[in-house]
Amino acid sequence: MSKHLKLISGNANLEFAQKVADYLNTSLVDTLVSRFSDGEIRVQIKENVRGADVFVIQPLTNPVNDSVMELLLILDALKRSSTHRITAVIPYYAYARQDRKDRPRVPISAKLLADIIQKAGADRVLTVDLHSAQIQGFFDCPVDNLYALPVILDYLKKKNIPDLVVVSPDAGGVERARMLANRLGSNLAIIYKKRPAPNVVETLDVIGDIEGKNAVIIDDIIDTAGTIVSAASMLKEKGAKSVIAACTHPVFSGPAVERLKNSEIEEVIVTDSIPTEGKQFDKLTVLSIADLVGEAIKRINIESSVSSLFV
Secondary structure, eight states, X not given: OOSOEXXXXXXXXXXXXXXXXXXXXXXXXXXXXXXXXXXXXXEEEOSOOTTOEEEEEOOOOSSHHHHHHHHHHHHHHHHTTTOSEEEEEESSOTTTTOOSOOSTTOOOHHHHHHHHHHHHTOSEEEEESOSSGGGGGGOSSOEEEEOOHHHHHHXXXXXXXXXXXXXXXXXXXXXXXXXXXXXXXXXXXXXXXXXEETTEEEEEEEESOOTTOEEEEEEEEESSSHHHXXXXXXXXXXXXXXXXXXXXXXXOOTTHHHHHHTSSOSEEEEETTSOOTTOOOTTEEEEOOHHHHHHHHHHHHXXXXXXXGGO
């Protein structure tokens, strides 16, 4: 390693952070992240990190604002501890869907969060499957946006599904679906929809041949599961033999779990970028991206190429 590597984790996904530490054959820095009686977050780094290359692992998951504040306070503590470099490792970047001013008098929350993370002390950011690639431009520091697609791809290849068609649930996800379809050697279909309000989806039609096919719907996030469940229902109505759903970030808020359990979807494939504790169900398959993140951390530390992971 070019500089002494240190790993720190907030409380958002300690199990994932430990898996990354195991991959790197190291241990997590002893860090206190607790609450005062009034709810304020208390942080203390209990080991010397002077001159170290520090990576802070913290997905911005539910409760989102607590996760954000934990990250910011850890970054600030490290900035004041004479570290060599601080990298914020954010497997799931919250507020990413608020990435533009799409109506009057609304914030660009993803940009604001990027500014705050840098101000708190991050010299670099490592994340996974940003909802919008342009969010990388919201930062003035280097950003590595990893793709979980290779992990999902390997799993689907092992299933050896016949008559496969990869489906994008909306126009915004076409590039992701196209990449998966090309690597699986399958056809591509696209669902055309409109969204009359946040978390409300009206599915209209599907573009592509799905009759008699086994469909895999690929997306970056499953939140309330309205999009995925509506898409699966339409595909079955149009003649699909079976439907599998796959995504990187299992947000699973509100009625998501019940919707997925009672849907036409036979299997829901997700990664461990967000903990699924308390949200498991029989159809759920969780794939780990800890080794992927760990390898990226190692390459950043030794100043090697991260992009070559996906060549």
